[in-house]
Amino acid sequence: MPRLVFRFVRTPAALLAAALFAALPALGQETAADTAVAAEPATPKEPEPLWEIGAVAIAAYQPAYPGSDQDFARLRILPFGIYRGSLLHADGNGIGLRAFRSPRFEWDVSGSGSFGSSANQVHARDGMPSIGTLLEIGPALKVNLGDLLDAKRDARLTQLEIPIRAVFDVSDGFAHRGWTFEPRLSHTAWTGKTFTLVVSASMLFADRSLNHLYYGVDAPYATADRPAYDASAGLVATRLSASLRHRISGSLRLQYFAQVETVGGAANEASPLVRSHQDAGVGISLIWGVWHSAESGTE
Secondary structure, eight states, X not given: OOEXXXXXXXXXXXXXXXXXXXXXXXSOTTTTOOOOOOOOOOSOOOOOBSEEEEEEEEEEEEESSTTOSOEEEEEEEEEEEEEEOSSEEEETTEEEEGXXXXXXXXXXXXXXXXXXXXXXXXXXXXXXXXXXOXXXXXXXXXXXXXXXXXXXXXXXGEEEEEEEEEEEEGGGTTEEEEEEEOOEEEEEEXXXXXXXXXXXXXXXXXXXXXXXXXXXXXXXXXXXXXXOBOOOSEEEEEEEEEEEEEEOSSSEEEEEEEEEEEOTTOTTTTOTTOOOSEEEEEEEEEEEEEEEOSSBOOO
């Protein structure tokens, strides 16, 4: 489930992405990037516009899904939108109502996505149905912890995010595929005027329906080296991620991301579709705010 966070979503969903992409970490989240995460640096900077509309280009090299032994290069160019209002905000950290925001807790909508995997390309799934491009969206509780590490530190720079997301297949009319739960601890390790380094750790869980999409083998698709397998709900993968964000100008931003993950101890580690227990992914995204308001937004 290589993820796209900007907590980055994907392709046939381009129109929907225009409205929701700001809630998604820069394509990569699950495999190199649920690169979603901490708040923007607390260092002084120029006010940002109330709204922005533009495009994001995302290139990644990542496994077909957690446990796959094949890696693929992927490229997507998508529209995005950001709104920084005093009551409603929609940006790289999610969509939320500021009325429900406090110094310690935040409540918003969290998004993520993952590239599809064609059965014609993934040898382990030869002859099986392809995995479509998936969009995930749902509520998320964020707990700001930075000030507990250092009383002078912005609380948002260390954050525990607890999201529950519904998963939809944008390649199949947005059919519902299941649910995910991925608690994530993010820490802004370093921040400067133009660069921010964020590291995070997470554990991805999924219900039986979604896990069967990835790891189940129905009887008609069983072979001598791929026996039938009934997937169960539970842990999908444990992940460590890093994201380096570079603000080139007010309208142009780069994000480099990397992720390592393991399916060791996962609920479906015994699936014949698990061919590698550890994998890694890397990627880069370029975000260009083509149009923006003259009015400044709210931090």
